[in-house]
Amino acid sequence: MTPALEIQHLQKRFGTTVAVRDLSLTIAPGEIFGLLGPNGAGKSTTINMISGVCRIDHGTVKIFGHDNRHDYRTTRRITGVMHQEIVTDNFFTIDRALKIHAGFYGVPRDEIWRQLLIERLGLGPHLHKPMNKLSGGMKRRFMVAKALIHKPRLLILDEPTAGVDVELRRALWQFVREINREGTTILLTTHYLEEAEQMCDRIAIMNRGDLVALDRTKQLLARIQQRQVIVHLATPLSKPPAELTDFGATLRENGQTLCLELPKEGGIGALLPKLCGLGLPVRDLEMPRPGLEEVFITLTGSQQRSDPGGRQ
């Protein structure tokens, strides 16, 4: 099957700084793919190279088999992009701007689809307002509609929920899921790792221009073997019990919480008899699940180079 997106040895340099270094990845049709990384990782540059905003120094980008430089009219027609920055043209109302954007993509008026976008994104009451009269959240909704107005097969969302309230975030992700179920491939970047964890089938993590991880979300989470056990005590301790030194015991909250780390080898079975044997006044016990945040910090934290000033 032709991949929705196929990136081969993509490279981009700004002056002496390498923004993206030898990036290769493939996204299958119908996938929700997350591209994560700290600020300056190269996510937006990658997206800009895919969408045509940024020139490619080296490498190739193919969208549903079409090269985005040699066959750019096709690739741009089947790609929808929601940029990270809020970009609107204040000369026009939402209504007019949506019609203009459909025209830019060569799509004749499709009133049913346009109305559906307006309805689902709650743009109806604001349809005839000029852009500069809209709130930030409403502008974001408009940008989603704008990216979808030509029914793209690949939808790129660059930080779509940045600065957006919880309600809109939920509504937006729900809508994205529905669009995905209808066959649209999604490539998204987000700073909300929980969202990426819930939304994405696979995740790539970039750091300082390099691809540092690419795996199915579950597999990526499984990389963090070390788990924590938090013991809430009925009466506080003055110091961590010496018997639990092997478990990296530390005290928090004035001695009322005991934090322990399970070793990579062996599990809770080794810890429980010791805990019981000590006769500690245990009130509650929890084992937080390792999240993408831990994976992210582990991968991006360990990849910092010794030359913080440059990435030559």
Add this chain to the structure above:
Amino acid sequence: MIAPLRQPPSFVPWLPFITLLKKEVLRFLRVSFQTLLAPIVTASLYLFVFGATLGERLSVVEGFSYAQFVVPGLVLMGVISNSFANTSSSVFISRYLGNFVDLLVTPITGWQFILAYTLAAMLRGLLVGSAVWGISTLFVDLPWSHPLAALLMAAMASFLFAQFGLIAAIHANTMDALSMFNNFLILPLIYLGGVFYPVSILPPLWARLSRFNPLLYLIDGFRQAILGVGDVPLLQAFAVTSLLALTLFGWAALLIGRGYKLRT
């Protein structure tokens, strides 16, 4: 739920171009006080000064009043300034506000881009020029010796300055830099190009230097097409203007084709 998404969209190849052209025309019509009315009022003030007051008392070309002499120059000045202003401000503001990326991600080709921006700018320039000419009929009668040639010169002037506006908008990094193109290049060339006087009345050295001003050929050619007299042969005026228009068009096409300062 979102079943309409299953129906693949149809694609009309010329629609991106038509839409961009329509958008550019709508853009200047939405602020028509600034883009149409203001330049018409300014030109009308010139017409009043030269038409109703000084025009009949002066003569710089035999057989014509000063008002008749100056009106073609004022019409062309309106065409030139507004064609330049339309492309330069539209592209620069889009770049400045960041919404230019909306165009970069669409299937609009470089040629469609140039053509749409150029035609919208030509329309604005020619609308202002026509309005200035319309108002001038209150003060003077023009002989219109070669009306088609006059129309062609006006169209070439608007085309040429639409290209120059594109080039300036791409090269300029600040609003200040953009205004420098207008204030320190276009306006001096217009004023020294014979809008208000025939270069033949200048001292020989200045008259010779004026021949290096490309706008002299444009302004003189247009005036000659209307009045039937001028300092430069009409064919030469056409040749120089065409050459300049093609050069600027090539320059603009090169910048846009390469995405210079448009794509990072």
